[in-house]
Amino acid sequence: MTTQEVATQLVALCSEGKFHEAIDALYADDIVSLEAGAPPGQSRESKGIAAIKGKAEWWAANHEVHSAAVEGPLVAGSHFAVTFKMDVTFKPTSARFSMEEIGIYKVVDGKIAYEEFFYNM
Amino acid sequence: MTTQEVATQLVALCSEGKFHEAIDALYADDIVSLEAGAPPGQSRESKGIAAIKGKAEWWAANHEVHSAAVEGPLVAGSHFAVTFKMDVTFKPTSARFSMEEIGIYKVVDGKIAYEEFFYNM
Numbered sequence: 001m002t003t004q005e006v007a008t009q010l011v012a013l014c015s016e017g018k019f020h021e022a023i024d025a026l027y028a029d030d031i032v033s034l035e036a037g038a039p040p041g042q043s044r045e046s047k048g049i050a051a052i053k054g055k056a057e058w059w060a061a062n063h064e065v066h067s068a069a070v071e072g073p074l075v076a077g078s079h080f081a082v083t084f085k086m087d088v089t090f091k092p093t094s095a096r097f098s099m100e101e102i103g104i105y106k107v108v109d110g111k112i113a114y115e116e117f118f119y120n121m
Numbered sequence: 122m123t124t125q126e127v128a129t130q131l132v133a134l135c136s137e138g139k140f141h142e143a144i145d146a147l148y149a150d151d152i153v154s155l156e157a158g159a160p161p162g163q164s165r166e167s168k169g170i171a172a173i174k175g176k177a178e179w180w181a182a183n184h185e186v187h188s189a190a191v192e193g194p195l196v197a198g199s200h201f202a203v204t205f206k207m208d209v210t211f212k213p214t215s216a217r218f219s220m221e222e223i224g225i226y227k228v229v230d231g232k233i234a235y236e237e238f239f240y241n242m
Contacts, residue, residue, distance in 0.1 A: 076222050081204075
């Protein structure tokens with residue numbers, strides 16, 4: 001798949017809340033994922049499809065999603081950008097908050113091989 | 122200015138090739154700029170408005186721009202993303218090439234305080 005095709009599919013799946021399906025369909029086994037920040041003692045970087053699935057499962061288990069919007073993609077060469085805007089409740093504390101972030105993705109051999117997220121800490 | 126206002130102005134100025142004007146109008150004095158890569162022995166990171174202006178001046182002096190397109194912005198919170206697609210000739214070697222990249226920007230107190238570029242090396 002081209003960068004544009006991968007980007008279009010990611011937006012379509014994420015818009016339907018199908019984050020796990022997006023990982024299964026579009027991510028490379030050696031995916032590297034970089035967050036804007038991490039809790040003390042933890043790494044911003046996750047490596048490998050198992051780690052990324054674990055992060056997604058933790059997120060899904062700990063957040064209730066009230067609404068979600070995905071905008072984009074903007075495509076340039078092997079890279080594309082997407083925005084995520086979500087209204088969620090963090091279940092452990094019942095805190096409800098809005099989150100807005102930009103995701104940057106790099107496509108190698110038709111799969112997402114790198115992703116990085118930009119948001120305020 | 123809001124993130125959306127800064128983003129809209131950056132796209133407008135860059136679409137007209139007014140890169141220097143964009144820096145003067147929109148960049149913070151303590152701007153940090155990160156390239157996807159750097160030549161051996163050089164840093165990916167430039168700090169401060171003087172260094173960023175120097176980088177822009179070197180670029181303008183060494184490239185002839187045949188066409189340029191700016192797409193976006195995608196805005197999320199304090200961040201926004203833009204794509205640049207240019208057809209240029211690198212004057213020292215007369216090599217003509219197309220470049221496509223994504224720029225990510227962070228706005229603090231109405232000015233661009235951080236930028237990072239994503240492209241293939």
